Amino acid sequence: MRFYIRKLATFLSTVLLVSVITFLVFQILPGDPAEIVLGVDADPHQLVELRKTMGLERPAAERYASWVTDTVTGDFGTSLRYQRPVADIVAERLPVTLSLSVMSVGLTLLIGLPLGIYIARKDGQLSSMLLSVFTQLGLAVPSFWLGFILILVFSVTFKLFPTYGYVPWSEDPVGAFKSMFLPSLALAIPGIAVVIRYLRNTLLDQFRMDYVRTARSKGLREKSIMYRHILRNSLIPVLTIVGLLIADTLGGSIVVENVFALPGLGNLLITSIGTRDLPLLQTLVLYIAIIVVLINFVVDILYKVIDPRIRLKR
Numbered sequence: 001m002r003f004y005i006r007k008l009a010t011f012l013s014t015v016l017l018v019s020v021i022t023f024l025v026f027q028i029l030p031g032d033p034a035e036i037v038l039g040v041d042a043d044p045h046q047l048v049e050l051r052k053t054m055g056l057e058r059p060a061a062e063r064y065a066s067w068v069t070d071t072v073t074g075d076f077g078t079s080l081r082y083q084r085p086v087a088d089i090v091a092e093r094l095p096v097t098l099s100l101s102v103m104s105v106g107l108t109l110l111i112g113l114p115l116g117i118y119i120a121r122k123d124g125q126l127s128s129m130l131l132s133v134f135t136q137l138g139l140a141v142p143s144f145w146l147g148f149i150l151i152l153v154f155s156v157t158f159k160l161f162p163t164y165g166y167v168p169w170s171e172d173p174v175g176a177f178k179s180m181f182l183p184s185l186a187l188a189i190p191g192i193a194v195v196i197r198y199l200r201n202t203l204l205d206q207f208r209m210d211y212v213r214t215a216r217s218k219g220l221r222e223k224s225i226m227y228r229h230i231l232r233n234s235l236i237p238v239l240t241i242v243g244l245l246i247a248d249t250l251g252g253s254i255v256v257e258n259v260f261a262l263p264g265l266g267n268l269l270i271t272s273i274g275t276r277d278l279p280l281l282q283t284l285v286l287y288i289a290i291i292v293v294l295i296n297f298v299v300d301i302l303y304k305v306i307d308p309r310i311r312l313k314r
Helices: 002-027 033-038 044-054 060-072 086-121 126-140 143-157 173-207 210-217 222-259 265-275 278-306
Strands: none
Touching (some): 002 060, 033 044, 060 278, 086 126, 086 173, 086 222, 086 265, 210 222, 222 265, 222 278, 265 278
């Protein structure tokens, strides 16, 4: 129980620190939010009144306390560009980014884990060496470039998937899958390469352990040794990589969503930066930061689930 309490306390303190940094960064950015709303030719008296309405005249500490209180209660303010509640805008865009992240991580695990096991078991053979070459290419090529290549091959040439756009899952599940597959694959390919190489190296290290030789001397089958012993002991370091890949997916989605014209949070973030929509921009940055911290928190908990021997140092 102390393990979970300590981890929860670390998570909450990190989130608090992230909120402070996020707030302070956006306070020093150039540009007047009131001027952005009314325009550079606005009447000075109107600017003063709008600044008061937006709370810009209050001390920074008071504004931070008010912002944190409102955020905890679900009130993220009003978008300067759209003149709508930020929470409503984020709720509309979230399913797109969530679908992209889930599909890309799913593809990464479905393809990366079996190929990582295969390449480790066939170490030194021709098929293993060929896969190693492809993983090098996957690590070297950025996601946005992969996106353009996938569009050229599967959309323009073979016309199997749409070039751009998003179809909601509630309207057409098949159309939604087609619209999300290529961007998800573009995000997943570098992650697949990382999982394959990391799992291969970890498995090869486990193959040399004493417990493997002991299991073989007892007459256990190779598949039983692999899946009941070696693979489980290899999951902890691989889990760290998977957690980093999930967090990296959020960053990669910013570029990929713009390549495929997906109306997700990444696309919204770029738009809010261009228009200096500070309430919306501040919320998106805080959301992404909290998701990354939450992923690390979940990974720490999974460590304990996979290997009960893990304890915090006292």
